[in-house]
Amino acid sequence: MTVSKEIVRLRLYLLCLLGDMAVLLAAFTAANLAVLGDFAGEPGKPHGVIMFAMLAPLYALLAVQGGAYGISTLDNVRAGVRRALWALIQAALLMLLIVYFGKIAERLSRLTFAVGFLLSAGGIAVVRLVVARLAVRVLGEVPHLTAVILDGVDISVGPHVDLIHAEQAGLRPYGHDADMAARLAAAVGMAERVVVACPLERMDDWSVALKSLSARGEIIVPELLRFAPARVDEFERQPTIVVAGGPLHFRDRIIKRLFDVVFAGAATLALSPVLIAAALAVKLTSPGPVLFRQPRLGRDARPFQIYKFRSMRADRSDVKADKLTRRDDDRVTAVGAFLRRTSIDELPQLLNVLRGDMSIVGPRPHAAAARAGESLYWEVDARYWERHCIKPGMTGLAQVRGHRGATDDHQDLIDRLQSDLEYVTHWSILRDIRIILATLRVLVHDKAY
Numbered sequence: 001m002t003v004s005k006e007i008v009r010l011r012l013y014l015l016c017l018l019g020d021m022a023v024l025l026a027a028f029t030a031a032n033l034a035v036l037g038d039f040a041g042e043p044g045k046p047h048g049v050i051m052f053a054m055l056a057p058l059y060a061l062l063a064v065q066g067g068a069y070g071i072s073t074l075d076n077v078r079a080g081v082r083r084a085l086w087a088l089i090q091a092a093l094l095m096l097l098i099v100y101f102g103k104i105a106e107r108l109s110r111l112t113f114a115v116g117f118l119l120s121a122g123g124i125a126v127v128r129l130v131v132a133r134l135a136v137r138v139l140g141e142v143p144h145l146t147a148v149i150l151d152g153v154d155i156s157v158g159p160h161v162d163l164i165h166a167e168q169a170g171l172r173p174y175g176h177d178a179d180m181a182a183r184l185a186a187a188v189g190m191a192e193r194v195v196v197a198c199p200l201e202r203m204d205d206w207s208v209a210l211k212s213l214s215a216r217g218e219i220i221v222p223e224l225l226r227f228a229p230a231r232v233d234e235f236e237r238q239p240t241i242v243v244a245g246g247p248l249h250f251r252d253r254i255i256k257r258l259f260d261v262v263f264a265g266a267a268t269l270a271l272s273p274v275l276i277a278a279a280l281a282v283k284l285t286s287p288g289p290v291l292f293r294q295p296r297l298g299r300d301a302r303p304f305q306i307y308k309f310r311s312m313r314a315d316r317s318d319v320k321a322d323k324l325t326r327r328d329d330d331r332v333t334a335v336g337a338f339l340r341r342t343s344i345d346e347l348p349q350l351l352n353v354l355r356g357d358m359s360i361v362g363p364r365p366h367a368a369a370a371r372a373g374e375s376l377y378w379e380v381d382a383r384y385w386e387r388h389c390i391k392p393g394m395t396g397l398a399q400v401r402g403h404r405g406a407t408d409d410h411q412d413l414i415d416r417l418q419s420d421l422e423y424v425t426h427w428s429i430l431r432d433i434r435i436i437l438a439t440l441r442v443l444v445h446d447k448a449y
Contacts, residue, residue: 013069013254016131020063020084021056023123024116028052031116033111058091066090066224067251075130076309081125092117098383137346147191147215148235150200155220157236160279162191166198173198173205176378179370181212181301182384191215195235199311199421207243212385217244218289247389247424255429261361262438264353273346278309285335289315291348296365299391304357306365307348311336343443351392362393362434363420364404371412380410387420397423401437 025333032048063069068084144268148157151166154274164171169187172180194213196206197220210217218233218240233240248256268275279290290312295303310317316331332340339345352358358365370377380382398404398419407413423431 001016006063006272010254012131012135013250015071015134015225016127017060017063019126020059023065023127024056024059024120025052027119027123027163028055028112031112031119032109032126035112035115036321041345044177045246047147048112048116050161051095051108051116055091055095058094059088064251064255065088067249069251069254077128080132080199084124084128086112088117088121089318130385137266146193146235147188147197148193149187149196149198151196151208151221153197153199155197156237163309164188167268171209173202173209176205176209176212176385177376178297178301178303178378181388182303184209185213185300185302186211188215193218194244195220195240197238200365211233211386212250212382213244214299214389215244216242218242227239236396244386244389247427250428252364256427256432257356258273259432260353263352263360268350269355271350274344278339278347282309282311282339285328286313286333288317292317294393296367297388298365299388301385301388303368304352304365307351309336309339309348311339311345311346341444346394352392357391359391359393361435362391363387363396363423364399364416370407372407373409377382377407377413380413382416383414383421384417387424390424395439396420396433397435400435400442402442 003273017143028048028051032051040437063084066078066083066087068087147162147164149164149166149171151171157163164187166172171187175440189449193216194210195218196210198206200223203221206219207217209324210219218235218265220235220238220240221239233242276427282290288310290310291303292308294308296306312329313332313333314332331381336345353360366377370378396419398416401419403412403416403419424436
């Protein structure tokens, strides 16, 4: 099985992190041996392993947040070393602050700490040199992940890109719909930069299509050569207009994914009595499966199967979402109505989060056939596809603002789309936490039916 370049790069980042942890452990253990004469240290004094245990978690968090494991680690060794050393200095200062307020400073061998810190700094720099060399061997000179789509315009490209011919791949940007979005996502794979070469008359269509991707989308505009100082970017010495940025950097996606896994795992354990009780209630009160599965559009507009507790009669479940649920809908069971009203029917989506289909926070996933009034969602507002550049969430900014329930007219969709685009543009992990806390106030609501 072919491993994607993004997976290879993630492995290199993990190798860098593990290398840093090994260096810290070795450095403080060696410092303990050099200063105190053995690995255990003097009685009553924290030895090198304890210092490592205090410093390593602080360093890892600060290094990830500070970009020490970002693309600069592979492409710009100096920047990677600089960011890693700054994270190490911050972690050391925090550790010393903890030691001081914990009133254990008198039991800390200052010389051991100083020697361990200096050895760690040198080792961390060496780790980045080794990983950078390995990155060149595995990924090539340019580690950026780029796909080029040729749609009626031919350009010459280098060896480190995926070349896609739009006609052969069935990519027709005009009339962008769910099928086209799925084909585009499959064609570009895990690319983080998608460059399109097309005639001028198709640029508007490609601009709309590229916005459904989580990757940075660009369109080559040869006409801009006369305005060279004003060009936004370039590819293979051809000026391009950046029409989609891909909202989250690689390290941001790692942070968000780690948060999702930890939170979803803890929530699954904590809510297991509720999950079991809901499953038994569904099974004992109506025939059919406990879980309801339905295709939804996820990140990059790729379809996935969303999980919910079944709240409708099995023979009348709307798998394609052709007909939105209405108040007093006779398809909904008595237990299902309670599960919907209390949002308990959404809890199986914790499995989607653990599987990687969804995030805890993000725009809510829609079915391809969902409509606002008589129009498909993407027919209402061309900006609709921009919300698919990140993973969908169990909850989101639109939901905590009260934009949920049926989309009876275009404005219902536009209201929630505005919130979704605001979230995509201004994402932060702190905002995710605030949205989760705000969700607790709207778990029970009168728009769920």
